Amino acid sequence: MSNQKLFNVAVVGATGAVGEQIIGLLEKRNFPIAELKLLSSARSAGTKITFKGQEHTVEEATPDSFKGVEIALFSAGGDVTKVLAPHAIQHGAVCIDNTNAFRMDPETPLVVPEVNIDKVSEHKGLIANPNCSTIQMVAALKPLYDRYGISRVIVSTYQAVSGAGSRAIDELHRQTREVLAGNEVTPEILPVGALPVKHQIAFNAIPQIDKFTENGYTLEEMKMVRETKKIMGDESIDVTATCVRIPVVNGHSESVYVELKNDYELEDIAKLLQDAPGITLVDDPAGQQYPLASEATGKPDVFVGRLRRDLGSSRGLNMWIVSDNLLKGAAWNAVQIAEYIAIGQK
Amino acid sequence: MSNQKLFNVAVVGATGAVGEQIIGLLEKRNFPIAELKLLSSARSAGTKITFKGQEHTVEEATPDSFKGVEIALFSAGGDVTKVLAPHAIQHGAVCIDNTNAFRMDPETPLVVPEVNIDKVSEHKGLIANPNCSTIQMVAALKPLYDRYGISRVIVSTYQAVSGAGSRAIDELHRQTREVLAGNEVTPEILPVGALPVKHQIAFNAIPQIDKFTENGYTLEEMKMVRETKKIMGDESIDVTATCVRIPVVNGHSESVYVELKNDYELEDIAKLLQDAPGITLVDDPAGQQYPLASEATGKPDVFVGRLRRDLGSSRGLNMWIVSDNLLKGAAWNAVQIAEYIAIGQK
Numbered sequence: 001m002s003n004q005k006l007f008n009v010a011v012v013g014a015t016g017a018v019g020e021q022i023i024g025l026l027e028k029r030n031f032p033i034a035e036l037k038l039l040s041s042a043r044s045a046g047t048k049i050t051f052k053g054q055e056h057t058v059e060e061a062t063p064d065s066f067k068g069v070e071i072a073l074f075s076a077g078g079d080v081t082k083v084l085a086p087h088a089i090q091h092g093a094v095c096i097d098n099t100n101a102f103r104m105d106p107e108t109p110l111v112v113p114e115v116n117i118d119k120v121s122e123h124k125g126l127i128a129n130p131n132c133s134t135i136q137m138v139a140a141l142k143p144l145y146d147r148y149g150i151s152r153v154i155v156s157t158y159q160a161v162s163g164a165g166s167r168a169i170d171e172l173h174r175q176t177r178e179v180l181a182g183n184e185v186t187p188e189i190l191p192v193g194a195l196p197v198k199h200q201i202a203f204n205a206i207p208q209i210d211k212f213t214e215n216g217y218t219l220e221e222m223k224m225v226r227e228t229k230k231i232m233g234d235e236s237i238d239v240t241a242t243c244v245r246i247p248v249v250n251g252h253s254e255s256v257y258v259e260l261k262n263d264y265e266l267e268d269i270a271k272l273l274q275d276a277p278g279i280t281l282v283d284d285p286a287g288q289q290y291p292l293a294s295e296a297t298g299k300p301d302v303f304v305g306r307l308r309r310d311l312g313s314s315r316g317l318n319m320w321i322v323s324d325n326l327l328k329g330a331a332w333n334a335v336q337i338a339e340y341i342a343i344g345q346k
Numbered sequence: 347m348s349n350q351k352l353f354n355v356a357v358v359g360a361t362g363a364v365g366e367q368i369i370g371l372l373e374k375r376n377f378p379i380a381e382l383k384l385l386s387s388a389r390s391a392g393t394k395i396t397f398k399g400q401e402h403t404v405e406e407a408t409p410d411s412f413k414g415v416e417i418a419l420f421s422a423g424g425d426v427t428k429v430l431a432p433h434a435i436q437h438g439a440v441c442i443d444n445t446n447a448f449r450m451d452p453e454t455p456l457v458v459p460e461v462n463i464d465k466v467s468e469h470k471g472l473i474a475n476p477n478c479s480t481i482q483m484v485a486a487l488k489p490l491y492d493r494y495g496i497s498r499v500i501v502s503t504y505q506a507v508s509g510a511g512s513r514a515i516d517e518l519h520r521q522t523r524e525v526l527a528g529n530e531v532t533p534e535i536l537p538v539g540a541l542p543v544k545h546q547i548a549f550n551a552i553p554q555i556d557k558f559t560e561n562g563y564t565l566e567e568m569k570m571v572r573e574t575k576k577i578m579g580d581e582s583i584d585v586t587a588t589c590v591r592i593p594v595v596n597g598h599s600e601s602v603y604v605e606l607k608n609d610y611e612l613e614d615i616a617k618l619l620q621d622a623p624g625i626t627l628v629d630d631p632a633g634q635q636y637p638l639a640s641e642a643t644g645k646p647d648v649f650v651g652r653l654r655r656d657l658g659s660s661r662g663l664n665m666w667i668v669s670d671n672l673l674k675g676a677a678w679n680a681v682q683i684a685e686y687i688a689i690g691q692k
Contacts, residue, residue, distance in 0.1 A: 238658025312584025
């Protein structure tokens with residue numbers, strides 16, 4: 001990336017789990033940065049963060065923070081994006097938003113670089129980063145869609161607590177210790193911090209992520225339904241989802257049933273995935289090798305395995321998709337978009 | 347059960363996790379027992395077990411152990427059933443086998459009392475208890491099948507380690523402590539004790555239960571496919587399964603997508619399940635109530651919730667099915683069959 005134009009970059013939510021990953025990736029990828037602004041809520045302002053050997057002080061994000069900023073990466077909650085992104089855009093920045101605030105806004109591109117990077121050019125100042133569970137699924141579906149077409153997707157997720165923030169990670173650890181010690185646990189955070197009823201996550205499986213919507217699906221499930229159609233650019237794909245939180249710290253797993261529009265050869269599916277950008281195929285039943293959350297953590301790729309044909313429908317295909325929900329599911333996808341904006345390549 | 351004929355009952359595998367549950371249920375249900383024989387391998391023989399306040403000594407199971415036995419409950423592995431059940435039958439016993447040895451044998455009824463108790467009468471000395479993950483699913487599917495017909499089932503499981511035996515429970519606890527202490531873990535048992543490759547189960551999701559078969563599905567997945575068709579008595583039902591072990595000690599959860607043969611009303615599905623024997627409906631999204639493994643453990647019922655219509659297909663239905671895999675998934679289902687044989691009612 002030498003001899004490149006350098007950019008003034010802001011990270012909003014710099015002290016959060018995703019913000020930290022974004023800053024780490026900007027450093028690791030040697031992103032062409034002129035000035036880096038680390039922004040947060042008033043509460044976290046003053047935090048010191050080292051970037052490329054230099055100490056930065058996190059500042060409170062305000063409408064005036066974005067003067068001169070050219071690329072702003074938001075991951076501080078939907079309300080923060082709604083309030084501050086218009087100011088950033090007014091100051092000339094392109095915003096990449098990791099929240100749910102604008103994902104379904106028809107004016108806002110919803111981008112997974114491996115699927116629809118071309119949509120970036122349609123932005124009006126803001127590009128939305130999809131939900132973590134959607135990103136890893138559509139990245140794996142795209143090569144199959146292009147070759148065979150997809151009529152329906154039925155997905156059940158096995159989601160890590162890191163997707164619910166650092167307090168949920170603390171809760172899983174705390175509850176696990178209590179159960180091992182033979183004590184009662186008192187759930188405080190999960191399934192949804194803002195809702196009154198709490199359930200034990202240690203040694204349990206909770207079939208609720210985010211609030212329930214009127215049709216009986218949770219918001220997380222509806223995100224998978226709606227975002228998949230928008231990112232794939234095909235409203236005709238039927239998607240149904242069951243989203244479940246399990247006692248894993250980091251790394252989402254997904255059991256995905258896909259119905260293709262045309263007959264397929266399993267070997268060809270494997271080859272398509274092997275050749276696809278951002279995908280690592282791990283599929284060796286004889287060697288007991290398949291994607292695992294424990295192996296995916298810390299890696300940018302989407303891992304796919306357990307490929308097998310539905311025994312009842314010749315166009316049905318089962319697959320197991322695993323990825324680091326904080327990386328490809330959030331920070332890495334956002335930085336990929338930023339790199340495309342900055343240097344015109346994914 | 348007073349004034350009933352009393353039976354000589356043998357429990358083979360009396361010191362195992364399922365055997366212990368069977369003995370507990372025989373006591374709790376006040377099963378009409380004349381003499382109780384507790385049998386095991388030579389290694390566990392001599393173990394003392396208290397039944398109704400009386401100490402019993404576990405004896406080594408041999409071909410001669412079954413003299414006078416009228417009902418024999420086997421849960422000591424398929425090889426033990428294959429060797430000893432013929433002797434038990436020769437001595438006049440009816441065998442209820444909890445292993446995989448004879449489940450798909452065309453001569454052997456495969457029974458879930460809520461679904462096909464009538465098949466018991468066709469036995470030729472042996473009745474097979476289905477696989478845990480199948481039992482809880484078909485119990486919930488049966489009332490829907492009877493009313494609407496079922497064309498296909500797509501299931502993803504969230505299975506507890508207790509299904510892999512007490513050594514797997516110990517391994518989950520041990521690994522969890524190691525991870526919390528920041529140490530490396532050395533997997534020794536899971537995913538399959540008899541296979542060479544081991545994976546971490548603590549804070550992970552392993553998409554392998556039992557060995558792989560030639561078609562890329564695991565044996566556990568193929569059990570769900572084949573047993574469901576046999577128990578429901580309908581080979582036309584398409585079933586596909588993804589079976590996953592998660593860090594839960596006890597209680598299997600299942601995300602089940604069902605395609606019915608006819609249009610349905612969601613309220614009617616709820617009512618059917620509410621009225622069905624052995625089913626408890628827990629389905630209150632507004633109150634954040636749904637079945638949980640932590641709540642199902644220790645209870646005989648199959649818990650069903652998260653009922654919602656597929657958004658793409660009007661005959662598609664999603665549900666979340668949870669049950670204690672050692673109880674309804676094994677011991678309780680076997681004791682239900684024994685009760686039917688002994689006193690002619692389920």
